[in-house]
Amino acid sequence: MTTLYMPLFRSCSTLRQLTQLHAHLVVTNLHNDPLPSTKLLESYAQMGSLQSSRLVFYSYPSPDSFMFGVLIKCYLWNHFFDQVVSLYNHHFHTGSHFTQNCRFIYPSVLKAASAVGDLVLGRKLHGRIVKSGFCSDSVIGTSLLAMYGELCCLSDARKVFDEMFQRDLVSWSSIVSCYVENGVPREGLEMFHLMVSEGIRPDSVTLLSVAEACGKIGCLRLAELVHGYVIREGMVGDGSLCNSLIVMYSQCGYLCKAKRLFEYLDDRSTSCWTSMISSYNQNECFEEALDAFIQMQDSEVEPNEVTMISVLYSCARLGWLKEGKSVHCFVLRKAMDAADLDLGPALIDFYAACWKTTSCEKLLYSIQNRNVVSWNTLVSYYAREGFNKEAMVLFARMVAKGLMPNSFSLASSISASASAGSIQFGQQIHGHVTKRGFMDEFVQNSLVDMYSKCGFVDSAYTIFNMIRKKSIVTWNCMICGFSQNGVSVEALSLFDEMNVNRLEINEVTFLSAIQACSNLGYLEKGKWIHHKIIVTGNQKDLYIDTALVDMYAKCGDLQTAQRVFDTMLEKNVVSWSIMIAAHGIHGQINAAISLFTKMVNSNIKPNEVTFMNILSACRHAGSVSEGKFYFNSMKDYGIVPNAEHFASIIDLLSRAGDINGAYEIIKSIRTPVDASIWGALLNGCRIHGRLDLIENISEELGGIRTDDTGYYTLLSNIYAEGGKWYESRKVRSRMEGMGLKKVPGYSTIEIDSKIYRFGAGDTSEWQMKEICMFLENFQSLAQEQGCDVECSMYNISSVRKYKQN
Template sequence: MFPDSFALLNPLRLSRCGSLDSLRKLHVLLVVTGLIHNHSVVFQTIKSYLRFDQPLLALSVFETAENPTLYVQNLVIRCLSHHGFYSDLLRLYSRSQHSSRHRLGSDEFTFPFVIKACSAVSGFRAEKEVHCVVLKSGYGGHLVVQTALLHMYAKTGRMELSRKVFDDMSGRDLISWNALISGYSSNGLDREAFEAFRQMQADGLKPNSSTFLGVIPLCRSLGPPMAGDLMHGLALKCGAFSDKALVPTLISMYAGWEDLTAARLLFDLLPSKDLVVWNAMISGYSQNGKWDEAIEVFQLMHHSDARPDIVTLVSILSSCSNLCTIDCGKCIHAIGIKHGISDQSSVVAALVSMYAKHGEIDSAEDLFHTTPEKSLLLWNPMISGYLSNGLWDMVLGAFHNMQLEGVLPDDISMINVISGCTMAKDLCRGKSAHAYSIRKGFISNIRVMNALLSLYCDCNQFSTSLELFHRMRVRSVISWNTLISGWGKIGDIQSLVASFRSMCQEGVTFDMVTVISILSSFCSVEDAASGMSFHALTIKNGCNLDLSVANALISMYMNFGDTEASNLLFNGLSSRSIITWNALMTGYRNTNLFAEVMILFNQLRMDGQKPNSVTLLNVLPACESLLHGASRVTPPSAIALCICLQGVEAYKQREKCLMG
């Protein structure tokens, strides 16, 4: 004898199904007994499946029900939306509108979820159709529906329609304003987002944490660091710090302005830190080149209760890639294995990059080849690794294999390939890469064009590089630097100076590379007047404080024979590298002032500098000249000095150069 509907319904109503398995068994019994067609049984069964987060099973029950209600339909739609089953949601909605059996219609509780699903999976036509149905149904004036429409148009990049919906609202609450601000922000309309933020406050609404989460990331693009401080203060005043998500956003903001002191202070003042906060601080240090500090924060995190995730490992591996040793990177790799996230694609890509940068290309290849599915995210660091290790043929081979596997290259792939051809001085393959870039549409990418400019300049095809430069609609400082360097290589100082002036007239701000390229060019010609003019320019812009610029200036004045100016620059430096010492020594050697070379050599050793091959090429001729005049035979004392400082191979290489 089968139990009646009350006996079956009661355990459902009282939520006595402690597991999904027991609920399914009860569902089967309801179907067998035919009680599944009871309205109350259907309702409770659907609710029970939703309680176990099983929207698709709830949907199957709903679709077999004879007389479902709009309320039950809305329950199913809401759960489908919550779990991201947008296609199933839209199919259910479509049936509810057109099916003769389930024509339940919609209300203000249906439309927000349907509109959200449209923005996630449908095109513009479906969005307009839903909007029309909303208006036709008389729900166009409901604030929650209007806000959903605003979100929908903003998410699909149609901010003009989003703004129109907003302007048509009879009453706007904080959620509506936040939706508008977030829409502007996500579509890159930073100024419009800030203007909406000001209008919202002018309307008497107090911003909350969601408002600040939309506005704070924009501070860097629109104002000085003081604007971020003001936003921070306003958030405190409005009591928005109850939302923990605001702290990592502020940390990222300060890190973006390179104000790591403020970011760290905010981090340290936080009594309890979740994973997002740890990641924000680690990422802030990594992005600003503070590798040791990033490692320190990671170590603190490792000794806390926080468990690293993919974001943590990718950020910290970026720091490990730039450290002197690989030991730290290997430890991070082990931690990734321990937590079961080392095989995630973004982590594998970061590991490949880290091993390749430290010269362990075999380890990078092992990781690469053991990854079953290789996306572009993984191919690019592998190709870049071959490039950084001087394996030009491997760069081109990997690029070819990537395409054979059906992975399409992006601009980074093309830059790596072109750079490989440049370093190998392989003009033929470089031209092939150029042709491929044209066919695939990469030629409009400014970074790809810059790589091509360098290719032709380094392969002694400056006329082609110049032609490409003039075809570029937009030129960056890198484009101009390549052109200036090219003029310097062919010794056309007049055109070099003219290009620099044109660069400044176009409003492109020069950088250290520009200055060093120009000064290095003056080292090969005798144009003291122009050289002194550029020296004055470096002083005016504060570039002369950079050690690389100072080294170039010393070399330039030595080339002009102005040892007094070179020594004045040299003695005025607070710190010197071996390149600085070599620049002055080379100048003395070229003017046969060998005694001064030896004096400088003794001073640099007392200064704790380690001589390199360039140093020895300066010192050994000085030893020979001082001990044996112009004799080509290297004296024993010089041989001993060379072997002592650089080893037998360096001495043999130096003798080979002299005899060659």
């Protein structure tokens, strides 16, 4: 008898009608029957009244597992994914019969787990499915496959697919979609080829993924084959598929074909217009996209949220604030929800592109917790634009509200903490990521980069070794991390490992390897890498050529550095600055000045680094007049001298004996004087015996907080040389009180294509006795020739002690 009420449920178009039907079922005592109760659950949920659905479920005398599965679906339909997970976990841990051997609830809970990014729960569900013996269920198998795909676990998705007992069209379409959505379209097309070879006839849903894959690859031939198949199979009437074909052609760079297909369609729906607007955007025809939107309105076709996202994107890329605000008003007038999964982020992206961060935050807080993507978008924007503190604060607020960050906001926040040098914040995010089990490629690479930039290269290498499938970005992050932290031997070892294993090497890899050679002075290795660059066709890259100039110069081969510089097709201010520095460190002041003049005549404006290099060249050559000239000419280019410029000119004057002139420049500095500036003057006073200024400099250094021990060591040595042992010990005690330790110096030498590194007191090399004997004889010979050899620079007693041993 209860089946007679089924047509009545279908006739209920409003919540009021459904409530009246519910009341009638209660009066007739039919609300305790499972069929109408389950239908009530579904109907209330479809009308958005989840509270009524819960009331029906919990007022039913003995709800079964099927009804519980329907309630879970009700939450899922209303996008309450967190509540789905909480509800399932609650009943599972309390031992409720709802979750015992119930195959109906697994697809819904798996969908919720992927929606909240909970991979740990997904794996637990997979284990329970295996234990319950539901692996043969094709619906559950496809849900598992989709869950792993949405959580970027392609290897797990493929394993589930390979172990499926029966692969139907849905499962094949799912695996193709997994590969395409995760950025590996070629593998998706390979799976499509296997699907066709096994006699599975694709439908329009499968072809949607195939068209997307062709677009991502950008292969016109494949695109035309797909289009031909659609025509041959009579699927041209499918609006969604036609829209995908339009986007596919635009992604292949053939906007004319996309436009021709669009004009061929008789019935242009909202999605069709949206696809065309999106196609214009993909080809950076933003004004044409806005014109298409105007034509769409003239055609009296109502836009939807997706249309407005594309229009907002056009306004953002053009920087048209006025027009974008009009679009925002249009959204409000049409009662579109700014908390929509994509519309909210699009609005935030638009205002961010127009540098209206206040509007971004107002919009974000008006949306509140309803749109996680909006929070992720703003966090990523702050990090991308260098607002590191704002990115970290916003991320912390987001997590405090219980919102789940995605891989992009996690990677952006980690990057912000690296740029800000906040290792503690980065470690907290690392712990959060580990706890969630959410370690995709973006997050892992960001962690490697963060630990490297913060100086924790061992932690970076630990994460690097834990990554099973390393992309070229992962390798580059680690090689760059080693190189930037002075661990250049390890950087080159990783580069050699990539080369031996025939892994892909790009421009970034070469740049890091060249930098490592520069740090080590490893000329032969640098030449080998240069040869490899030529073989791979990267020799005309501006950044690589500039790095090669720097490497050859620092390795002492100035002639080759000049030859690489002269053959560069394009030179920027960095290239010129590095070549000027190259001549400077080799003492060729005239060549450095000539290059500076040529650079200015080439209409390339020098920057702060250029002037730093030309001043350094003057300092190496002792050219005081030229140094003064270039220091004074900085204002002609609108450049305000910084601490490094002041330290360089002070060092130049001090070494030349103009201590008073250097001191006058220091007194003219309006900003707080850096320790490096006082250190430069201090060194000059030591060279020329101006001990009258030492006390003043000591007082000034005492009020400056610096981690550089060189200035304190220099001051201590000056006191020691003057016989003021108490003052010398006092400076050393001050260093210890500040927790500073003198960083031991070291030297490197290349012999037979091998790098040797040694420092003071190092006895690890087998040739040490011969080296010490040579140095002792060399000192004796120098003293016989009347040369003044400073014993403080070489501890001869330790050499004699080593020889005796």
